[in-house]
Amino acid sequence: DKNPSCSFEPNRKIFTCFTCGFKASDIFSFWAQYKKINLEEAVEEIGKMGYFPLSIWREKKQQEQKEKNKIFYLLLLINDIYQHNLLIQPGREVLNYLQNERQLDKKTIDRFGLGSSINNWQLTNSEGKIVAFAARKIGEIPAGEGKYKYLPSYQYYQKSSLLYNYPTAKKMRSEECYLVEGFFDVISLGKVGVENCVALLGTNLSEEQIKLLIELKKRIILFLDNDQAGQEATINVAVKLLLREVDCEIIKNNYSGDPDEICRKQDKENIQNILQNRENPYLFILHHYFTK
Template sequence: MTRCIYVQRVIFEVLKLLSKEIIESIKSKLNIVDVISEYVVLQRVGKNFRGLCPFHSEKTPSFYVSREKGLYHCFGCGASGDVIKFVQEIEGITFIDAVKKLADRAGIKLPEISSSRNEYYAKYVKLYTKLANIYHKNIFKQNELLNYLMNIRKIELSIIRKFKIGFCPPNSKSAYFEAKNLGVANSELRKFGLVNSKGVDFHNNRLVFPVYNDKGSVVAFGSRVVPNTITDLPKYINTPETPFFSKSKEFFCSTNAFDIAKEANFIILVEGYFDVLSLNVCGFENTVAPMGTSLSNDQIKKISKITKNVILFFDSDDAGKKATINIIPKVEENNLNIAIVNSREFKDASEILQRKNQEHLKKYIESAIGYEEFLVEEFSKSLNINNPASVEAFLEKIQPFALRMLEKRPVRYENLIKIINSKLGIRETISRTLRTVQLKTLRLQYQFLYIFCDALKFFFAEIQKHL
């Protein structure tokens, strides 16, 4: 509701900024082929240009760009539009931000939006920043909490300062008093997600973790109940949705995490706040956590613009494993390379640092395995290779992942087959048969079926030998 009210507030200004004449002027001054060529390798085909579609995975180019019409169209997934739509989709940004970006490129000065929008955002950020500093100062007055962070969680002081970890006291009304100083109305505090229905700070009596946006500004808080506190409230909570914060778009990380990930050419994706902090202690500053266990399309797009290499390090409990398995197809669909850290006897990165040390945690990162190996390991936990029904259940679980690999990642698919062969004890003669099947001109959905059937035939034959 708050976000809708805000949109209504600025929509008139947006329409004033983006007149039809301005939009057409931007498009006429830009060569759509030049713009798209910065993202896609294009080749001339007659009057048009063709390349691999950036919006879905394909081997045969079906993405066409017409310089004459100023349009693009993919015959594979149906994506189409003009240069503004392309930049909006490929960058994962709003329409107005795409217009601003292309206007700068075209050398066109846009009319200024009324300062009310900027002032509203400035107040929001200023208030969050002020509270983040207050909460951060509070942590140094709490010896028990500092002991918990530094001696139990093993979070170094430099990391506590870097992330501005804080403490919001019980029944605190810091948000109310700071809002008053800044001229922010009480009604705005609820919209900003800073107070509860009683006017008390939303994150009171909690450890507080500031959440930064792409500009390095504090736009939200995550928080954890104080250790050893008896409460019915959730252990972890986030700031509610606000005009400038959506948990499906942001990550918990340091302000320079994505810059470091770009330089290192890989990013580590973890589940919780303390996992991020623990890996930062070990020097892995390119670690980020989604605001939950799922990963949205906006978050995946944000990662894909930085690097194509992702290490997934979610919790080792059932919920964490399920989240990892659910994320793999999403990440794979965006042509990202995936490796998995399987912490096995430890719940997560934070627990490894707590119970062991930095070197031990580093070794887990270095021992990340391919996702095909992870899938076989997970799906074969209840496998009984002497039971055909058990083998069938195992292959059925892994089949959809295998089909995607066969279509998009043939090298990964080959490795998957080798791992399955090894796990099931299939002989080399059977392995050759499986590889031969891949070369047959059958429909994609039947290819893995042949592998499945050959494996079962082999097992039935082996069982009959011992009857």
């Protein structure tokens, strides 16, 4: 067959159907995709068919869960320490930064789990478990150094597979979810009552993050920064969402600042007007390239 519709690679133990895009690496991933269930459910079902001893797999999963719970518990303790640090020196410098420069009240600081390490955010998985921390440098930042610092990836954390504030947005009954760039964009919007919001933690949208957005089953409203880099990022993100047939709109931000600055400088009425000033993504892309 000069144009095969299906490819089998026994050495790599994978197969791919080029017609429908179906691919799997073993019987478990095949069954999970075929039945539209998760991998653990697929293992359970195949085990019940008698193809392998299910008790051994369950014992292994229980051990893995115990190890995972230990890590999550340790991260929870660390987060408590970071939050307590705000009440003592030198953490008070961070508290002053959050309250004065970022205009955050105690309720907002507590709600988002902000603390001092010197300044960190909890990064949670889709189940709301703390899996890592991120920090922002305060004060003067030397040229060439980034403002934000993230933990290296490990078994239960890859930055590209998370969306900040995802567990909260998932619980919201709203039919929409705002997609922004950074932590403070989410926090400032939350402060003015817009809680159905998640952050990319940058400008690139990964395949894992797209899957999370699809799982929300909500219209995605893009509200990225209004500078040149933000505009280009908006188009790149919109194209990725459109290719996956995700319903989305783009906020026509006529202000120079990012969502965090807008929320700190505008009153609630103006903020609501900005949030409702939207454009079809196709028109946004056309306007961007043909009105230069």
